[in-house]
Amino acid sequence: MAFFSWVPFFRGHYLNYHEYFALCLLGFTGLLWLISLLVWCCVSQRQKIRSVYRRCANRGKTSALEAPLNSGPTLIDIQFDNSRSVPVQKSSKCSKFQGFLSWFATVFFALFIISFSTFDLLPPPAGAILSFLVLAVRYVISLHDATPSARSARVIEKYSSLPWYKRYAATSFEIIKVLSKQRPLPFWFGLAAFASLTTVLTVFSYGTCICLFNAREGGVTAGPVTLSTWFSRSYLAPPCPNGPCHIYLTMPEETSSAMIVNIHTSSRIAPVTVYYDVVSRAGQPTSAYAYSTVASKFEVPYFESNADRAIHSAKIATASASTIYYFVVDWSDGVTDEKAFSSMPTDNRDITFVNGGDAGVNEITDDMNKQAAKQNPLFAVVGGDIAYSNAMPTCYRAWDSYLSHWESQMVTDQNLMIPILTAVGNHDSGTNSMSQRYTDFDNPPLYFYLFPQELDSNGLILPPTQRKPYHVHKFGTDTVLISLDSGHSVPYDGPQTTWLNQTLQKYASISKKIVTYHVPMYPSTGGYDDVYATAVGQQAWVPLFDQYKVITAMENHVHSFKLTQPLKNGAVDSKGTLYIGDGLWGVDPTKTPMLLQDARFSATAATYHIWKIVVSSSGVTLTGITRDGTVLSGTPVQRSISDMQ
Numbered sequence: 001m002a003f004f005s006w007v008p009f010f011r012g013h014y015l016n017y018h019e020y021f022a023l024c025l026l027g028f029t030g031l032l033w034l035i036s037l038l039v040w041c042c043v044s045q046r047q048k049i050r051s052v053y054r055r056c057a058n059r060g061k062t063s064a065l066e067a068p069l070n071s072g073p074t075l076i077d078i079q080f081d082n083s084r085s086v087p088v089q090k091s092s093k094c095s096k097f098q099g100f101l102s103w104f105a106t107v108f109f110a111l112f113i114i115s116f117s118t119f120d121l122l123p124p125p126a127g128a129i130l131s132f133l134v135l136a137v138r139y140v141i142s143l144h145d146a147t148p149s150a151r152s153a154r155v156i157e158k159y160s161s162l163p164w165y166k167r168y169a170a171t172s173f174e175i176i177k178v179l180s181k182q183r184p185l186p187f188w189f190g191l192a193a194f195a196s197l198t199t200v201l202t203v204f205s206y207g208t209c210i211c212l213f214n215a216r217e218g219g220v221t222a223g224p225v226t227l228s229t230w231f232s233r234s235y236l237a238p239p240c241p242n243g244p245c246h247i248y249l250t251m252p253e254e255t256s257s258a259m260i261v262n263i264h265t266s267s268r269i270a271p272v273t274v275y276y277d278v279v280s281r282a283g284q285p286t287s288a289y290a291y292s293t294v295a296s297k298f299e300v301p302y303f304e305s306n307a308d309r310a311i312h313s314a315k316i317a318t319a320s321a322s323t324i325y326y327f328v329v330d331w332s333d334g335v336t337d338e339k340a341f342s343s344m345p346t347d348n349r350d351i352t353f354v355n356g357g358d359a360g361v362n363e364i365t366d367d368m369n370k371q372a373a374k375q376n377p378l379f380a381v382v383g384g385d386i387a388y389s390n391a392m393p394t395c396y397r398a399w400d401s402y403l404s405h406w407e408s409q410m411v412t413d414q415n416l417m418i419p420i421l422t423a424v425g426n427h428d429s430g431t432n433s434m435s436q437r438y439t440d441f442d443n444p445p446l447y448f449y450l451f452p453q454e455l456d457s458n459g460l461i462l463p464p465t466q467r468k469p470y471h472v473h474k475f476g477t478d479t480v481l482i483s484l485d486s487g488h489s490v491p492y493d494g495p496q497t498t499w500l501n502q503t504l505q506k507y508a509s510i511s512k513k514i515v516t517y518h519v520p521m522y523p524s525t526g527g528y529d530d531v532y533a534t535a536v537g538q539q540a541w542v543p544l545f546d547q548y549k550v551i552t553a554m555e556n557h558v559h560s561f562k563l564t565q566p567l568k569n570g571a572v573d574s575k576g577t578l579y580i581g582d583g584l585w586g587v588d589p590t591k592t593p594m595l596l597q598d599a600r601f602s603a604t605a606a607t608y609h610i611w612k613i614v615v616s617s618s619g620v621t622l623t624g625i626t627r628d629g630t631v632l633s634g635t636p637v638q639r640s641i642s643d644m645q
Contacts, residue, residue, distance in 0.1 A: 014435070014436050014437060015435075015437060016391065016430040016431050016435070016437045017390040017391060017392065017427070017430040017431070018119060018390070018391070018392045018393075018430060019119075019437075021119065021208075021210050021390075021392075022115070022116075022118070022119035022121055025115045025118060025119070026112065026115050026116070029108050029111045029112040029115050030108075030112045032104075032108040033105055033108035033109045033111075033112055036101055036104040036105040036108060037105040037109075039101055040098060040101035040102055040104075040105055099142065099145075102138065102141075103138060103142075106134060106135060106138040107135070109134050110131040110132075110134045110135050110198065111131075111201075113127055113130045113131040113134065114127050114128075114131050114198070114201050114202055114205060115205075117202050117205065117206055118205040118206065118208045119208060120206075120207065120393075120394075124202050124203070124206045127202050128198045128199050128201075128202040128203075129198075131198040131201075131202070132194055132195050132198040132199075135194040135197075135198065136191055136194055136195075139190050139191070139194060140172075140175065140176060140179065140187075143179055143183065143186060143187060143190065144175050144179060147178075147179060147182060147183055203230075203231055204229060204231050205229055206229060206230045206231070207229050207230030207231075207233070207304070207394045208227065208228075208229050208394060209226075209227065209228045209229070209233075209389075209392055209394040209395040209397070209398070210225060210226075210227055210390060210392065210395070211225075211226050211387070211388050211389050211390055211392070211395045211398040212224050212225060212226070212360065212388040212390070212427065212587075213359075213360025213361070213362060213365075213388045213586065213587045213588070214226055214360050214361045214362070214387060214388050214389075214398045214401060214402070215361070215362050216361050216362070216401045216405075219232055219233075220232075224587070224588060226398075228394075228397070229394075230304060230394070233304065233306075233307070233397065234304075234306055236306075236397070238266075238306050238307055239264075239307050239309075239397070239400050240264055240265050240266045240307070240308075240309060241266070242333060242334075243265060243269070243331055243333060243334055243336070244263045244264060244265050244272075244329055244331065244336060245264050245265070245400070246262070246263070246264035246400070246403045246404070246407060247261065247262070247263050247264075247329060247336065247339065247407065248262050248403060248406060248407055248417070248419075248420060249261060249262070249341055249417050249418075249419035249420065250262060250419060250420060250421070250422075250451050250452055250453050251344070251379065251419050251421060251453065251473055252315070252453065252454055252455045252473075253454055253455070253471065253472055253473055253474060254474055255344040255379075255473050255474060255475055256318065256321050256343065256344040256345060256346045256474075256475070256476070257317065257318060257319075258315050258316060258317055258318055258455070258459075259315075259316045259318055259325070259341060259343065259419065260313055260314070260315055260316075260452055260453075260461065261274050261295070261313070261314045261316055261327065261329070262311060262312070262313050262450070262451075262452065263295060263311070263312040263313075263314070263329050264309055264310075264311055264312075264403075265309070265310055265312065265331060266308055266309065266310070267299060267300075267308045267309060267310045268308075269310065269331050269332055269333075270297050270310070270312075270332075271294050271295070271297070271331075271332075272294070272295040272297070272312040272314070272329060272330070272331050273286075273292055273293070273294050273295070273314075273329075273330045273331075274292065274293050274294075274295060274314040274316060274327050274328070274329055274330075275289035275291070275292045275327060275328050275330060276289055276290075276291050276292070276293075276316050276325055276326060276327035276328075277289045277290045277291060277325070277326055277327075278290075278320055278323055278324070278325060278326070279326065280326045280338065280340070281326060281328075281338065282326070282337075282338040286328060286330050286335060289326075289327075289328070291316075291317070293314050293315060293316060293317075294314070295312035295313055295314035296312065296313050296314070296460070296461050296463075297310050297311075297312050298310065298311045298312075298313065298449060298463060298464055300446070300449050301393075301443075302393040302394075302396050302446055303396050304396075307396065307397070307400075309396075311449055311450070313452050313461045315455070315459070315460075315461055318343035318344070320343060321343055321344065321345050321346040321347070322342065322343060322344070322345045322346075322347075322349070323342070323343050324340055324341070324342050324343075324414075324416065325340065325341055325342075325343055326338050326339070326340045327339055327340070339417055340414075340415065340416050340417065341416050341417045341418075341419065342378060342416050344378065344379075344475055344476075345475065345476045346476060346477070347476055347477060348476050348477050348478055348617050349476065350614055350615065350616045350617075351378055351475050351476060351479060351614070351615040352375060352376065352377050352378060352612065352613070352614050352615075353377045353378055353379050353380060353381060353613055353615075354372040354375055354377045354380045354381070354610050354611065354612055354613070355380070355381040355382075355383065355516065355554050355580075355610065355611040355613055356368070356372070356381075356382065356383070356556075356583065356584070356585040356609070356610040356611060357382060357383035357384050357385060357386075357423075357425065357518065357554075357556030357557070357581075357583035357585060358384070358385040358425070358556055358557065358559055358583035358584060358585055358586070358587045359382060359385065359386055359387070359388075359402070359585040359586045359587070360385075360387070360388045360402075360585075360586045360587050361387065361398070361401045361402050361405055361586070362586055364586045364608055364627060365405065365585060365586030366405060366409060367608075367627045367628075368585050368586055368608060368609075368610055368627060369405060369406065369409035369410055370409055371610060371625055371626075371627065371628075371629055372410065372418075372610050373409060373410050373411060373412060373418065374413075374629070375612045375625070376412045376413055376414075377412075377418060377612070378418075378419075378475075379418060379419040379420070379421055380410060380418050380419070380420055380421070381421045381422075381423075381481070381483075381516050381554065382420060382421075382422050382423075382585070383422075383423045383425070383516045383517065383518055383554055383555070383556040383583060384422070384423045384424055384425020384426070384427075384428055384486075384488075384517070384518030384556050384557065384583070385425035385426065385427040385428065385518065385556065385557065385583065385587070386402060386422065386425070386427075386428055386447075387399045387401070387402035387427075387428075388427045388587075389427065389428070389446065390427050390430055391427070391428060391429055391430025391431075391445035391446070391447065392430065393446070396446060399446060399450060403450075406420065420451070421453065421473060421481065421483065421516075422447075422451050422453070422483065423469075423483045423484065423485070423486075423516045423517050423518055423556075424447060424469045424485050424488055424489055424518065425488065425518040425556065425557065426488050426518065426519075426557075428445065428447040428488070429445055429447065429469075429485075429488040429489045430445055431488050431489070432488070432530070432533075433486050433487040433488055433518075433519045433530055433533035434487045434491075434492075434530075434532055434533045434536060435487070435488070438489060438490055438491065439469070439488075439489035439490070441465055441466075441467075442465055443465075444464055444465060444467070444489075448464045448465075448467045448469075449464045451467075452464075452467060453467070453471045453473075453483070454467065454468070454471045468490075469484075469485035469488070469489040469490060470482075470483060470484050470485050470490075470496050470499060470500070471483050472503050472507075474507070474510075475615070478510050478511055478512055478617070479510065479512045479514070479615050480507045480510050480512070480513050480514070481514045481515070481516065482500070482503060482504075482513070482514070482515045482516070483515075483516050483517070484496065484500065484515060484516070484517040484541070485517065485518075486517045486518045486519035486533065486537055486557075487519065487533050487536065487537070488518065492533075492536050492537050492540040492541065493536070493540045497540045497541065497544075500541065500544055501544055504544055504547075504548040504550075505548075508548060511549075511551075511641045512551050512615055512619070512620065512641065513548060513549065513550045513551060514550070514551060514552045514553075514554065514613075514615075514620070515541075515545065515550055515552075515553045515554070516553075516554040516555075517537075517553075517554075517555065517556075518555075518556050518557050518583075519533050519534065519537060519555075519556075519557045520534065520555035520556070520557060520558060520562075520579070520581050520582055521534060521537055521538050521541070521542055521553065521555065521579060522534075522555070522562075522564055522567065522570075522579050522600060522601075523555075523557075523558050523582065523595075524558055524560045524561075524562035524581065524582050524594060524595055524601060524604045525558055525560055525582075525590050525592040525594055525595065525604075526592055526594070526595055530557070538570065542569070542570070543569075545577050546568050546569060546576065546577070549575075549577075549644045550577045551577065551578070551619065551620055551639055551641070551644065552577065552578050552579075552580065552613070552620055552622065552639065553577050553578070553579045553580070554580055554581065554611070555579055555580065555581035555582055555583070556581055556582060556583025557581075557582065557583050558581065558582035558583060558590055559582065559583060559584050559587055559588065559589055559590040559606075560581075560582045560583075560584055560589065560590045560594065560604060560605065560606050560607075561581075561582065561584060561603070561604065561605040561606070561607045561609045561624060561632060562579070562580060562581045562582045562601060562603070562604050563578070563579075563580055563601070563602050563603040563604075563622070563624070563634050563635065563637065564578060564579040564580070564600050564601050564602065565578075565599070565600055565601070565602050566578055566639075566643070567579060567600060570600075571600075572599060572600055574643060575643065575644050575645070576644075578622065578637070578639050580611055580622055580624075584606075584607065584608050584609055585608070585609075585610060586608070589606035589607070589608070590606055591606075594606065602634055602637075603624075603632070603633060603634030603635070605632070605633075607626060607632065608626060608627045609624045609625060609626055609627075609632060610624075610625055611623065611624055611625070612624075612625055618640055618641060618642075619638060619639050619640035619641045619642075619643070620638070620639050621636050621637070621638050621639075622635060622636060622637050622638075622639070623635045623636040
């Protein structure tokens, strides 16, 4: 990727990841086709020039039927001896090499066409038919060349008075008739074989998903890349055959007043009702629960027929703060087992949460999830690049895999569900930071369907097309957490920065302001390649962080561990903001050198980690925790409110 960094298309500035992968495959097959075609043309032209030279040198010695060079193309370039009406023999080696190059070019041109269907840029039937026609034409030409009785000058002379394109079509039809009669078995068998081949290739490659760091997505894995297609996924068991397949929690702005329960079912199921209470009613009928709410149903267009999906989101009103709530989900065919969570506080008591980013789904992610759950947090913040689906519509099972592991592993010692609060990353939106391909919110990526994190003015859950990638969450009386989009779905500046300024003004009296986003303001590696995005972020956001005294900024994206000194305006300042990161929940660590000598950093390492953050009345305590539960060097670090005064 770094080699092509000077090419805007390869930097994702004008393409989303779906289009980028399509461009790579189209470029590979198309380039091989063009190279082989050029070589074939050079070889053919060289032979034609040598043939003309020999005819001129031996004029009068050999009688040959010579067509003018500018008479227009014919189906086959054949020279005939007038006395025998059979082709003059060409060099065997040269002819074989020409034939090989011609077939090579034809095959890659057919694959080039199929590549369009692979990424849904061309309907599969059209891809199969067009690629078959390309191969069929080349096969008929080869069969014609190998059939002396079909290669008669009369075929060409019969249509010699027609324009070249009509002569080409008429000659082709005539040759096909001759071949189908004289060599019916190879003719029809060959066409049937190519029809089967192009159909199989199109079916097997259609609906390709390319996800990263998610070996349990259900495809073929090579290193960090997992590839699946519509065909391979069609043999997997439906994720939601009977009833809910995922149940997880997200939070609105006023976290103490409500919790959002998200339920995945097949699209045929409706309505879905959540029954809840502050007392366990396990084993009792739903009528025993004191409260109930009907979930809002949101149809998801990205899922295939054997995995069709609707997401039902229900707002549970949590009138009692810091209280365990119990709930069950009732649908047309049954009721789930009872689940529980803790509502958020309204006072100034301590709040514990965990933070990290760049997760994926693998053994490392599982270990990190378990370490996160051991901290018994009230909630968890995942700062982007969550399931590594690349926002490809075909990669929905990457999200299924991630959510399944989250639900089973992210529970506390009391068996309480841990709500998830997210920030969008490049592998969630499918676009690089500062891309020119910002999200079309009329047709948003799956990420926006999965995580409702705000309510409208009437207290209702916003539909996916109205959800913003930036939102704020208030905890207790003196803590707010702001989630931002670092230039993936929307630009840094403009409406988002205006909203950030207004939000920080609204909560100016709150002393513990924490922000999270994906791309760092201060990356911890020397080989970092999003310097332009970082510069824009520093210009748009850092002055606001400094002005409103943001106590901690949680960053990700770089795949490393980082803890800075307090920074203000990019320099060490005791009254500045602590920046932590840099996103290494489960993906491969960075291989670029760490900035060990930069005075702004107090600790850096290429180490798997999550952050345990305890918010108290006096400030925050930040602790880095590794895969085996070890506390990272340089932590815990305490940041007091008084330090920023």
